[in-house]
Amino acid sequence: MRRFTILFLLLLTTMLTIVSCANIGTPDGGRYDEEPPEVIGASPADKAVNVKSKKIDIFFNEYVKLANANEKVVISPPQLEVANVRAAGKKIKITLFDSLQSDVTYTVDFSDAIEDNNEGNPMGFYTYSFSTGSVIDTMEMSGHVLAAENLEPVKGVLVGLYRADSTYDDSLFRTKPFIRVSRTNGGGQFSIKGIAPGQYRVFALQDVDGDYRFSQKSEAIAFDTTIYVPSSKPDLRMDTCWRDSIYYDSIRVVPYTHYFPDDIILRSFLEGGQDLHLLKTERLEPDWFRLYFTAPVDTLPIIRGLNFNDSCLVVEASEKNDTLTYWITDTAFTHSTDSLEMEMRSLDTDTLGNLTWRTDTFVLVARKGWAKIREERQKNIDEWNKNREKKAKKSKTPLPPEENPHEHEYLELKMTPSGSLDPNKNVVIQIDEPISSIDTSRIHLYVVRDSNLYEEPFLMLPTQYNARAYTLYAEWQPDYKYSLTIDSAAIVGVMGTTNQKKKNEIRVRKLEEYGTLIVNLITPDTSMVVQLLNSSDKVVTQQKASASGVAEFYFLRPDTYYMRCFADKNGNGIWDVGEYDKGIQPERVFYFPKPMGVRAAWDVEQEWDIHGIPVMDQKPQALIKQKADRQKTPRERNKEREEEKKKKNSR
Secondary structure, three states: OHHHHHHHHHHHHHHHHHHHHHOOOOOOOOOOOOOOOOEEEEEOOOOEOOOOOOEEEEEEOOOEEEOOHHHHOEEEOOOOOOOEEEEEOOEEEEEOOOOOOOOOEEEEEEEOOEEEOOOOOEOOOEEEEEEOOOOOOOEEEEEEEEEOOOOOEOOOOEEEEEEOOOOOOOOHHHHOOOOEEEEOOOOOEEEEEEEOOOOEEEEEEOOOOOOOOOOOOOOOEEEOOOOEOOEEEEEEEEEEEEOOOOOEEEEEEEEEEEEEOOOEEEEEEOOOOOOOOEEEEEEEEOOEEEEEEOOOOOOOOEEEEOOOOHHHEEEEEOOOOOEEEEEEOOHHHHOOOOEEEEEEEEEEEOOOOOEEEEEEEEEEEOOOOHHHHHHHHHHHHHHHHHHHHHHHHHOOOOOOOOOOOOOOOOEOEEEEOOOEEOOOOOEEEEEOOOEEEEOHHHEEEEEEEOOEEEEOOOEEEEOOOOOOEEEEEOOOOOOOEEEEEEOOOOEEEOOOOEEOOEEEEEEEOOHHHOEEEEEEEOOOOOOEEEEEEOOOOOEEEEEEOOOOOEEEEEEEOOEEEEEEEEEOOOOOOOOOOOEOOOOEOOOOEEEOOOOEEEOOOOEEEEEEOOOOOOHHHOOOHHHOOOOOOOOOOHHHHHHHHHHHHHHHHHO
């Protein structure tokens, strides 16, 4: 028994020692596996010819997975019936459902979708190919797709080819799928592989319905009239050989085949003239209802009131003319009836793309009825009166007469700017409902000189694209103060509501607070419009360049600006999209590659050669929202792990 006890104690001691040693510290973790998967075979073999099978197996030296296969894997020629591409242990299985075309090279471009199953090491860009004929086509064409309006890289769009031979017709883009296809990455870059010798036209397509052709107006497109002839030549590149995760060993020169063209630029845009449909209706309050359309409404709908007199309607259109607000000026009706019944005839795009008249019947009920509004108003009146009585009881002196603000409804006026004004700008008066009339004799503008007020002439005109605003024009003098007074009932809204008296003090900024920028364009084009942008790529101001290419910007507030210009071919002052059927490209856009600093009381003159650098490299990185895809490599992860270990050991 004593012997058994001694053995038990020895065993227990040993176990405790082991546990104690195991708990001395937590393991740091080993190095990440840096080796990507390798292809060890395929069936049919890579670059096999005379292939008849629609089932493909690609074998690897370790377990693999596919990352974002739907986005990254592209099969060419394009498959109208989506192929099945999946990882299965140490192989990738591909099943094609479309019939195989004869004497055609097929490519399965995986991009960087293939990763090992454990560490997620990307294999790198990999393409498998085979031919149904006796020859493998190996030519490639590459480039970038950029948004035509702002040169933003366009991710995830298809780029396809048609043969530019005797069979080519411009209608192919609308009627036939691409013969070869690729997809852009996060940087807008594409590479079309497996191309046979010949001549080609290149297109980009935001393929909404998956038919590999331009079949819907909602699909963004890019087209190029250039006929491209693919070619290649032997070339050299520099590759870095790494000693470990941190240090590189050497740089080696690697021969490779350089394919051309590799600098294609396609400018993507969405055509105007979108299909016209009624999107939705809305009636939030009794006094108005709103109609939303998918495109601008050039011809107003015909509305027939079923339970009201439709002559009382006043229509207000949005700036883009795709939203219509109807004000119901018959207050006797809106105060007594919650439901609005109407018949509407409006233009609508049919299945053939033609505009036809369509008739709809609606019953619109206000989300908040007049009874509820009346109840809330009376509650506010009572609450104000109650608070007024409390103040009167506490006050030692009688309160001055004061109107209950909830007993009457007034127009709300908003003047912009409310404080300082730039000398080249004007005052905008915004009203909360469309304007019926304005009595300018009840509006007064004064300039302050030596503490005295002197009346100034002004002009008031409706603000373009805004039925609820007027612009007050005057000769604003720098470093002067002005007083703008709008008497009560000077402005009448369509609902019969009037304004209360309103006064606004305005100070015009000093000239010394501004900088000046003179831009000299080096271009033979005389139709350029130069735009100054903020850090969000939004237009601050713009000027049309003179015939000699000079654009002058005065009264600029000190700030950092960016510059963009476009060729305004039709002279309307706005950037216009293209139209494929008419062969019209979107108006050309260029960016100045650096920010421009403007300082107060400084004049800056800047030359700008719009063709000085490639379009792809023009837009400043600070303005690019669509950043290129970035994947962390095993080497980077191991470097991070080494740095974490050093920090830990130094504590």
